[in-house]
Amino acid sequence: MTGAPRFDARFRAALADLIAWRRDVRRFKPDPVDPPMLERLLDLASLAPSVGNSQPWRFVTVDDPARRQAVIADFTARNREALESYASERAQVYAGLKLEGLQVAPIHLAVFCDQATPQGHGLGQRTMPETLRYSAVGAIQTLWLAARAEGLGLGWVSILDPQAVAQALDVPVGWEFIAYLCLGWPAEEHLDPELARHGWQDRTALSRKVLKR
């Protein structure tokens, strides 16, 4: 019990700012990020909660130009398919959106979940095996907030074929693809989401989301 930190109102106000200003960033400056900063962020992400303390998150930094190009090519193809799936007016809005920062972001970070990990000995996964993947997602949100506290922006790209990414990055068998993250210094900063600002989807009223039972 001793040694547990107490967080004050000033910290909580700054944390609320951090959460509000987290945002998905797709417009980056090309400036590099110091490797020790990325290591610190990955260390913090690895303190996320995990089912049975399984710690199933696996990170892949993608620097090889050919591998990056393979990921970009997959995004381009999947994004074209997505555009074609929308009817006229929506398609026009969709075509105008900037959905990723793959060309400029200095860091490409892929996140996988090791479905075969013996860690955790299956605790908590029996009825909800998906909690192993959810653990990797908790690590991503932790990384996202820690990155923003450094002034970095992060963008999550999901318009990708998971098999194509796993193949392009040659990851071990049993690693399931969770997310492809662009990380770097943001060229712009906003409090409102990019997709709200560009007419795709507004934020909804918060009060509608709680049921009492």
Add this chain to the structure above:
Amino acid sequence: MTGAPRFDARFRAALADLIAWRRDVRRFKPDPVDPPMLERLLDLASLAPSVGNSQPWRFVTVDDPARRQAVIADFTARNREALESYASERAQVYAGLKLEGLQVAPIHLAVFCDQATPQGHGLGQRTMPETLRYSAVGAIQTLWLAARAEGLGLGWVSILDPQAVAQALDVPVGWEFIAYLCLGWPAEEHLDPELARHGWQDRTALSRKVLKR
């Protein structure tokens, strides 16, 4: 660009403490949590990232004693099955673990993902429909950190049958169960995970988790 907050080294150090001391809490004091505090936490959770800005998280506060009892009964049955699935030595350790704080935690909060939401118009979900559920997980980790900053503890119970919980809580069709959370004032605080302290699964070295490609 104007108005974006800058976070200093002192804040980052406190954030790192927060992330490290987040912990899954299963030992609660029975003291109540002020309703406005829970509302603030849910507002912050609702600022989490979501695919296509779909905001699919749905929160259910469970106060009805019969509904709480139904959830506890399901946990008890599923936990017995889990115990029976382990061989002798592991089973002994498992039997000694405290895996939830359902009996004492003042707040029971179930989190669902609205799979039928039209919000986001499907953007980003075409090749990875699971990102809708992942969005709800990001909201949980945001809530968890914000709760810890208030001195609250949170425990995630996954030893439950998702269908049984959805039925016990009578949620709308299309809501998929993501997590059952216990929230309240912790009776103990620790830097090390409960499951490491009680011999189930240690934390692993952080350096093993990054592949370079």
